[in-house]
Amino acid sequence: MLVQRLGAPSDLDPLLERVRDARLVMIGESTHGSYDYYRIREQLTRRLIAECGFSFVAVEGDWPDCERVHRSVVAAPGGAAEPQTALERFERWPTWMWANAEVARFCRWLRAWNLERPEQDRAGFHGLDVYSLWESMRAIFDYVGEEDPASLEAAQDAYRCFEPYGKRVEEYGTASRFVSARCEEEVIRLLTRTREHAAVDGPAAFAAWQNAEVIAGAERYYRTMVGGGPESWNVRDTHMADTLDRLLSRHGPGARGIVWAHNTHVGDARATDMAADGMVNIGQLARERHGSDAVVLVGFGCWRGTVTAVPRWGSPAEAMLVPPARPGSVEHRLHELMPERAVLVFGDPADQPGWVTDALDHRAIGVVYDPSFEAWGNYMPTRLGERYDAFIWCDETTALHPLPALTTPGEMETYPAGT
Incomplete structure (x- = not known):
C-alpha cells in the first residue's frame, strides 16, 4: 500500500x-x-x-438536467454560455448534489478547456440516473415533434399510460401489483422507435434514446420498489451501468469515462x-x-x-x-x-x-x-x-x-x- x-x-x-x-x-x-x-x-x-485524455464525466444525476450542462461545456448550438446557468435549472430535490459552486467551477474549467479543441475531442458531462421520468418524457416530445414525427404516437401512448399517476409515480408501482396498470408495452414500443432513430442520427437522437431508456428504467424501478428488497436498487444501478456503457460506445473507439457518485x-x-x-x-x-x-x-x-x-x-x-x-x-x-x-x-x-x-x-x-x-x-x-x-x-x-x-x-x- x-x-x-x-x-x-x-x-x-x-x-x-x-x-x-x-x-x-x-x-x-x-x-x-x-x-x-x-x-x-x-x-x-x-x-x-x-x-490522460478521458472523454467524459458521468455523474449520479438526471439525464435531462445534465444534458443541458453537457451542451454548455461542449459549446453545442443553443447551449448556455455560462455552465452555472444550466446548473441553476436543476429542479428535482436534492438540487445541491450538482447545483453547487464546486461543480460550477469545474464546468467553467471544462468549457474553457473544450473551446480550445475540435468538437470531436471535447469532453462531455452526462447524467446516469433513472429518476427523471417526466422530464425525459417532455424531452422526447420536444425531439419527436421536430425530428421524428413518426414516433409521436408511441410517445403519446407512453405518456397516457403514466398520466393518471401525475408526479406521484411511485403510485404506479403500487397499482401495477393489483390491477392491469403496467406500462411495459408502451415503454418498450417507445424505446424501440427511439433506438432505431438514434442508430442513424446524431447527438439529439442519442439524447432522445437515452431519455427513452430512462423512462424504461423508471417504469421497472417503480414497479419493483413497492415489493421491497434489493431489486429496485439493482434496477437503478444496472441502469447506471448500462448508461455508462452506452456513453463509452457513443464517444467512440478508445473512449474513457470518469464517474462521480x-x-x-x-x-x-x-x-x-x-x-x-x-x-x-x-x-x-x-x-x-x-x-x-x-x-x-x-x-x-x-x-x-x-x-x-x-x-x-x-x-x-x-x-x-x-x-x-x-x-x-x-x-x-x-x-x-x-x-x-x-x-x-x-x-x-x-x-x-x-x-x-x-x-x-x-x-x-x-x-x-x-x-x-x-x-x-x-x-x-x-x-x-x-x-x-x-x-x-x-x-x-x-x-x-x-x-x-x-x-x-x-x-x-x-x-x-x-x-
Missing part, C-alpha cells in the same frame, strides 16, 4: 500513475455535501481529462454486506463487465466536519455537524494513522495491514442525515482494500456551497438516506 500526503494537486501523481491505463475511473464520496470531496475530485478529474455506488458491493442482501452496484458491474484492470474505484472518507444535508426528506439544505467517527471504524483508524489529507493506493493484499483487509465499519452519509444515529447507523461493514483501488482521506471536511435553484419535491426513490 502506498500512502501520499495530500496538499497540492501534484500530490495526486501516485494515483494518476495507477489510473493511467484504465478505461473507467469511478470517484466516490462518503457524503453528497462535502466541499473537500468535490474539490479534490475536481482536481483529479481535471488531470484525468487534460493529461456516492461511495455506495462506486465501491464494489461484494466487499460489503450489500452482497449478502443480494445488491449490486456500478463499481461491481464495471469490474465484471470491463475487467478489474480496466476499472479503478476511488473512495473518500473523513473523521469529522460539516456537511450539506437535511434532517428530513424534502427539507431545505443546511450545514450540519458530522461528529467524530465512532471507535473501531475505518475513519477512526485513519484518524489515528494518517496525515490530515492523504491518498492511499492499494496493491497486493498480502502487503496490506489488517485494517485494510478486515471488515470494518465505514461511514456513509446520504442527503438525509441525523448525527444522533452515529452510535448505531450510518456505517457499512467494508473490506477497504477490496472495495476500492484507492482511497482519499480528509481528516476534517467542510460543507459545500449550494447554488440558488428552483426546487421541486424529490421523489421517494432514495428515501430515507438519499445515496
